[in-house]
Amino acid sequence: MGLGYVRAEQAHVGATGVSMKLAARVEQVSPSMTLAIDAKAKAMKADGIDVCSFSAGEPDFDTPAHIVAAAQTALAEGKTRYGPAAGEPKLREAIAQKLQRDNSLCYGADNIAVTNGGKQSLFNLMLAVLEPGDEVIVPAPYWVSYPEMVKLAGATPVIVPTTLENQFKITPEQLRQAVTPHTKLFIFNSPSNPTGMVYTPDEVRAIAQVIVEQNIWVVADEIYEKILYGGVEHLSVGAVGPEIYERTIVSSGFAKTYAMTGWRIGFLAAPAPIIKAAAKIQGHSTSNVCTFSQYGAIAAYENSQDCVTTMLSAFAERRRFMLHSLQSMPGLSCPTPNGAFYMFPSIRDTGLSSLEFAERLLDYYQVAVIPGIAFGINDCIRLSYATDLETIKVGMERLSKFLHSL
Numbered sequence: 001m002g003l004g005y006v007r008a009e010q011a012h013v014g015a016t017g018v019s020m021k022l023a024a025r026v027e028q029v030s031p032s033m034t035l036a037i038d039a040k041a042k043a044m045k046a047d048g049i050d051v052c053s054f055s056a057g058e059p060d061f062d063t064p065a066h067i068v069a070a071a072q073t074a075l076a077e078g079k080t081r082y083g084p085a086a087g088e089p090k091l092r093e094a095i096a097q098k099l100q101r102d103n104s105l106c107y108g109a110d111n112i113a114v115t116n117g118g119k120q121s122l123f124n125l126m127l128a129v130l131e132p133g134d135e136v137i138v139p140a141p142y143w144v145s146y147p148e149m150v151k152l153a154g155a156t157p158v159i160v161p162t163t164l165e166n167q168f169k170i171t172p173e174q175l176r177q178a179v180t181p182h183t184k185l186f187i188f189n190s191p192s193n194p195t196g197m198v199y200t201p202d203e204v205r206a207i208a209q210v211i212v213e214q215n216i217w218v219v220a221d222e223i224y225e226k227i228l229y230g231g232v233e234h235l236s237v238g239a240v241g242p243e244i245y246e247r248t249i250v251s252s253g254f255a256k257t258y259a260m261t262g263w264r265i266g267f268l269a270a271p272a273p274i275i276k277a278a279a280k281i282q283g284h285s286t287s288n289v290c291t292f293s294q295y296g297a298i299a300a301y302e303n304s305q306d307c308v309t310t311m312l313s314a315f316a317e318r319r320r321f322m323l324h325s326l327q328s329m330p331g332l333s334c335p336t337p338n339g340a341f342y343m344f345p346s347i348r349d350t351g352l353s354s355l356e357f358a359e360r361l362l363d364y365y366q367v368a369v370i371p372g373i374a375f376g377i378n379d380c381i382r383l384s385y386a387t388d389l390e391t392i393k394v395g396m397e398r399l400s401k402f403l404h405s406l
């Protein structure tokens with residue numbers, strides 16, 4: 001046994017009386033509760049327990065074959081080296097064209113930074129623009145990482161709770177009231193994770209008007225823009241007019257639309273100085289996104305979108321079934337979600353907290369859902385229907401039994 005060898009059980013912090021003081025920024029950040037429930041459900045499954053899990057935050061489909069093939073070709077062609085931090089020029093160009101074509105947003109390749117998922121695009125943005133004292137308006141329920149990213153960047157999240165009665169959408173008046181002289185950004189996520197709500201074009205225009213009038217910026221997280229049902233339309237807030245366009249930053253990615261969560265590809269679109277700053281940060285942290293992954297992403301945008309239509313019709317069938325079930329259960333009120341792959345019913349009438357509800361449902365009925373408290377709202381739960389129809393059928397029966405037992 002050589003010098004310097006430490007037995008594993010002795011290696012943990014504090015075993016020898018020595019411990020590193022952690023940075024204050026870590027103490028302020030909460031661990032991801034969605035991952036914790038998911039981990040418990042997976043551990044139960046591994047023990048042979050038949051769990052119906054509605055906790056997934058990702059499509060259950062495999063990445064479409066033509067996208068996989070494009071990455072395989074890139075690998076075979078030696079696209080295995082470092083590339084530019086802001087992304088392969090061809091992908092930046094394809095993203096700019098997509099934003100023009102689909103979203104009426106006028107961007108060139110130098111307005112785009114390719115990032116390790118939509119998550120890193122937001123993180124880079126926060127680090128690039130926020131300082132201590134800055135406030136960021138975040139409507140609740142929110143995607144779990146928004147407030148934590150704001151805090152990691154040293155700024156202050158200002159949480160604005162929305163209501164079931166307003167379909168969990170922030171109203172223009174609520175937004176106006178939340179603005180202070182310190183407000184820098186407003187995070188606008190439509191279609192929404194966790195609620196599945198989609199702001200109508202009129203609602204988007206009304207929100208845009210407040211942003212311009214209050215002279216703040218908006219970051220539009222549009223990662224679910226293609227996952228829509230019932231004929232609703234997605235309007236990019238930056239496309240409302242020239243004044244809002246100048247104050248808009250778009251964050252999006254390939255994970256949800258093309259079932260590419262593990263590929264880690266997202267992007268930021270913004271005025272060039274912001275992109276330069278975000279790319280500078282990326283250049284000193286993760287460098288470029290995996291080079292051959294980016295070639296898969298190019299294929300996703302440049303080829304037929306039939307694969308998206310196919311996944312959407314599967315989601316639509318599951319959504320119909322789950323929504324019908326939830327809306328007929330005692331103790332739940334579930335607004336109709338027109339986007340993403342989530343439902344966000346209120347459990348207010350059960351009198352349970354979201355954590356109690358989720359824990360009892362998992363422990364006694366083997367159904368995994370995410371407690372609303374993870375998203376800043378304690379009287380709701382989130383169910384993902386990115387799972388097979390059979391699981392949804394069995395899970396809805398168990399949930400119904402649980403509710404009748406209360």
Ligand SMILES: *Cc1c(COP(=O)(O)O)cnc(C)c1O
Pocket residue numbers: 057116117118119120143189192193221223252253254255256261265266
């Ligand atoms: C999944 C998700 C993202 C980003 O996911 P990546 O895998 O990092 O691309 C961003 N915002 C919301 C609301 C999401 O649900």
